[in-house]
Amino acid sequence: MSKQTEYYSEEEEFQCPLCMEEMDLSDRNFRPCPCGYQICRFCWHHIQENLNGLCPACRRVYSEQTIEFKPISAEELARIKNEKKQREREKKELEAMNRKHLSNMRVVQKNLVYVIGLSPKIANEEILRSHDYFGQYGKIAKIVVNRRNPPASTVPSTPPPQPSVGVYITYVRKEDAARAIAAVDGSNSDGKVLRASYGTTKYCTYYLRSMVCQNPNCMYLHEPGEEADSYTKEDLASV
Template identity: 50%
Template sequence: MSRSQQDQFIDDDEEDEVCPLCVEEFDLTDKNFRPCPCGYQICQFCFNNIRTTMNGLCPACRRPYDDKNIQWKVISHEEMVQHKHNLAQQAKKKAAQKQKEAQKREADNLSRKHLAGLRVRQKNLVYVTGMKPKIQGDRLVEALRGKEYFGQYGEIIKIVVSKAKDASQGLQPVGVYVTFARKEDAALCIECINSNPQSEGRVRAQYGTTKYCSAYLRGETCNNRSCMFLHEPGEQNESFTRQDLSS
């Protein structure tokens, strides 16, 4: 015979209402059960388990349990009625708490629905347009991470290169998304690129935007450690609809 073991928290005012060994709530008979003269109180399930499968000693004073020392209290009718009333009140309280939590989850999910169509300006993400690289693939990404390109501005988390629309037309401009570890490095990158006279305005940089993680929008935990989407509310003044971005 065994009881399922689960992690849980108990309130300070409930500490004396649970068995210190299995952390299960005392029933009415347990509350009136004293198996040891030292006064250390445990439930009858744990008492029987100690007596039959363990060393038979009180966990508190290490005294052997003896039937002649066990104290029982006969439960009166009034006590039984009061106990049932208390159980009903506790059940009512727990039901109200569950309902409150469910309403909160529903409200949170509703508040997130409007976020699905928003894009949020990400201050550590730089979007660069107008670049015409002569190399492609992994070699290009490796070069862009180097000190001659974006690596000179700070630590880079990720680089994404958008493919040219028509690669058959020779060197075509591509878009590059650079995610920096620090917002300050992203700001420096944008400033340096846009103020570089050699680019003659062909290469431009701005803050990139990102969307909310689909798991976050569903109120779930995202298990993708490499997910680059948002998992918390963005700033209101940094959020835009697609119409805002296209206008």
């Protein structure tokens, strides 16, 4: 295998040392100086036309007679492209393997508040967003109402428990979520004690597959969460 072929097999991209731009395939076989110092043709032309015309490495005057340029054959071009595609495919597969375990993880979201014990009478997004309720703590990005059916009573004489709802409130700012939890947790509403805490979320399935998410309003995670805020589903179930 030639030295040039070995270099093409490396994972790092071939960059011009002057402009730091990736050299295209034709530039990779362009050697303007006998010393072997390679630059892209754009930088070589700039040195020739606007600077001193000297090789930045050995300070030899560039000459048209000493330029080495060997066009890449169709076979070599196809091989280089296939190698690049293979590296990209292997990289995606490795990322997917590294993210596979995250499908079982749940991450505490510091801008997501979960409240339980609310009366179904106010389980309306417009009401919950109002300044009389959760809107007073800050700007809300999203509200999801989770209607909870209370378990049937095993004692016939016991009055059935009053229905309640759980609500997920996503605030724009983490500070507002913290204020909401501090104010709501342990408070009373319609004769019931409310419980408020940070909510958890999971990783987007597109992220787990190393793909770009197609939903611009997706509320799931698209980047690694803090380790201290990450738990398995089993961890949460045992709390």
